[in-house]
Amino acid sequence: MKVVKEDGQQEVECPSCGLSQATYKLRDVRLGEQVNKKVLVAVCNSCDKALSVPTQTTVKIKSDHDKTRYSIDIRLPAHYLDILTLASHRINPALAESFGKTLILYYLHALNTERYPSKNLANLLHSDFAKAKSSKRLSMKISRSSLDEMRSLMENQGFKSNTDLLKSIILKIHDDIVLKRIPKHLAELQNLAAVFA
Numbered sequence: 001m002k003v004v005k006e007d008g009q010q011e012v013e014c015p016s017c018g019l020s021q022a023t024y025k026l027r028d029v030r031l032g033e034q035v036n037k038k039v040l041v042a043v044c045n046s047c048d049k050a051l052s053v054p055t056q057t058t059v060k061i062k063s064d065h066d067k068t069r070y071s072i073d074i075r076l077p078a079h080y081l082d083i084l085t086l087a088s089h090r091i092n093p094a095l096a097e098s099f100g101k102t103l104i105l106y107y108l109h110a111l112n113t114e115r116y117p118s119k120n121l122a123n124l125l126h127s128d129f130a131k132a133k134s135s136k137r138l139s140m141k142i143s144r145s146s147l148d149e150m151r152s153l154m155e156n157q158g159f160k161s162n163t164d165l166l167k168s169i170i171l172k173i174h175d176d177i178v179l180k181r182i183p184k185h186l187a188e189l190q191n192l193a194a195v196f197a
C-alpha cells in the first residue's frame with residue numbers, strides 16, 4: 001500500500017477539468033451521517049474540488065466508524081464482581097477495578113478463537129457456587145467486534161442470554177486464575193495487564 005503525504009502531488013482525472021494535477025490536502029469529508037475531520041484527500045489544483053480518497057484515508061474512516069460502542073448491562077451475584085477483582089489483583093496488584101472488564105473481553109476473544117478451550121463453558125453455571133441472588137450490576141461498553149464475538153460464542157455454546165454467557169466467562173476466570181495455585185496463562189495475562197497498570 002502506498003502512503004501519501006500532505007501536499008504530495010498526484011495526476012488525476014477531474015470531471016470538470018479533465019486530466020489535471022491534484023494535491024493531497026486535509027479536508028473534512030462527509031460520509032453519510034459521519035463527518036471525518038481533517039483527513040487527506042486529493043484536491044484538484046485547478047477547481048479545488050476533492051476528487052479522490054487515498055487508501056490510508058479509507059482505512060482511517062473505517063476504523064473511526066468501528067469505534068462505535070455498544071452497551072451491555074447485566075445483573076449478576078455480588079461474588080462474580082469479587083472474582084473479577086481477585087483475578088485482576090492476582091495478575092497485577094497495581095491494577096484498577098476496571099481491568100476486570102478487559103479481562104472478560106480478553107477471555108471472550110480467547111474462547112471464541114479456541115485459544116482457551118471453550119468446551120462445557122455453560123456447565124459452569126450449574127454448580128452450587130454459581131448460584132446466588134443477582135444483587136449487582138455489570139455495565140460495559142464494547143466494540144462491534146466484541147459484540148460479534150459474544151454472538152458467535154452464544155450461538156456455538158447454546159447460551160440463551162448474554163447474562164449467562166458473561167457469567168460463564170467470569171466462572172471460567174475463577175477456575176483459571178483465582179483457584180489455581182499457578183495460573184496457566186499468567187505470563188500472557190501479565191503482559192496484557194502491563195498496558196493498563
Ligand SMILES: [Zn+2]
Nearest residue numbers: 014017044047
Ligand atoms: Zn478540477
